[in-house]
Amino acid sequence: MSKVVTRFPPSPTGFLHIGGARTALFNWLFARGRGGEFVLRIEDTDQARSTPEMTQAIVDGMTWLGLHWDHGPYLQSDRTPLYDQYIERLIASGHAYYCDCTPEQVDAMRETAKAAGKKPKYDGSCRHRNLGPGPGRVVRFRAPEGLCAWADMVKGPMEMDFEEMVDDFVIRRGNGSPMYNLAVVVDDADMGVTHIIRGEDHLSNTPKQIALYMALGLSVPAFGHVPMIFGPDRKKLSKRHGAMSVMEYEAMGFLPEAVVNYLLRLGWGHGDQELFTRQEMVELFSEKGLGTSPAMFDMAKLEAVSAHYIKEADPARLAGLLPRFLAELGVADPDPARLAAAVPLYQPRAKTLREMAEGMAFFFAPDQALEHDPAALAKFVTAESAPLLEAAARLVEEAPVFEPGPLEEGFKTWLDGQGLKFKAVAQPVRVALSGRTFSPGLFEMMLVLGRESTACRLRRAVALAGA
């Protein structure tokens, strides 16, 4: 069997969104799992809508997700001569012809067909006029007749009528640029693409492309059409939910491996397994596991997957990613040592890096300027708890060994002596140190803060309690 080649061909008219990223992932996985190659090709034949910025954004998105390509990124706009060559071949063999109908005329034809209860299509009026090249003239493909059949990798055997699915569509614009269906077929053939996994929205393009392969005498690759992704409202994914750039997910604090794992499971399954390492994905992915019905994007599940990866991640790596999120909260230049110490405390407590930053921000506030939640202050930092906070400060200052275990022992011993329960001091101390009623363990926090900051925050609470 010849070498497997897959591709991802986005058009640079928008960011790399969730749907595109999933398609890219499936193709990447398919190639990687079979010792094949993966091509990145930018489909920018529509010059008016394509921008270099979007091309860059797509490249950035692919890179962030770790979907590395072996060839490309190719730009279709660089390959016009190649398309022209194929178009000339089609004209010479009678499979294509020039047409000078205006867009208005074509619109009228469509209306007529529609009014007659048919599918709107070009009526072929220039088919037999034997027009030559001329300014503004498009080239149309002569649609074939008969049955178009292929074995879809996900949907199984497919059969459609060429008459129904294919009209004499334009393959070269009046301005000389090639159109989508022509360019894809030429490129896929030229690049040796063997397997095409793409969104279901391309299903109706498939007969057109197969017709082109046939007219050109090229071998037809394998097609697989995966269902679309819906938003939570059962409608097409839009800006409000997932259609935004994958880079938005980075900004929300998701790790790329979490996004990839989530995307993999959207429309693909392997028994009961939910979590996959990169290597497992590559080894296990196959078209067999692809589903046939549309999937809804579910942020809660993405967050759950994300929580898992944050828990598993190397703390040093997270510490490296966190400053950006802390900065958004007004924490500039967090102390590296303190940050490194705080990360493990929040790995089991956060679903995203952003949550992690929000949780740990209090560690980086100046001791004298820590903001306390007013309700927490009112409830726990009171005249009644002031002596306890005072005692806690002294215990911290005088602890022979400043480590969680011994510290806790010291507190317990003192509390026993006073006939007090641990609960009596826990919340007041927590509020004093973190400003809130919820946080990691008291002594773990103390270790992160260090003896001096801990004592300082406790004394400040004492002062606030008295005030």
Added chain:
RNA sequence: GUCCCCAUCGUCUAGCCUGGUCCAGGACACCGGCCUUUCACGCCGGCAACAGGGGUUCAAAUCCCCUUGGGGACGCCA
């Protein structure tokens, strides 16, 4: 309008191809409980689905048909 695709818990899915082991399994979410200095984590338990109707068959979530519901495509966009 025409054509095409799809249909298992709220969501992602396993099972469907090769009918019986499925009064349908896992995960997320949700609800209880345990653990516990708070919040999490973790652990235990619970709720919850084969869209409807016809067939075929000894037997259907699994095969066939229809209905309904959802989605997509019909460009000198990709």
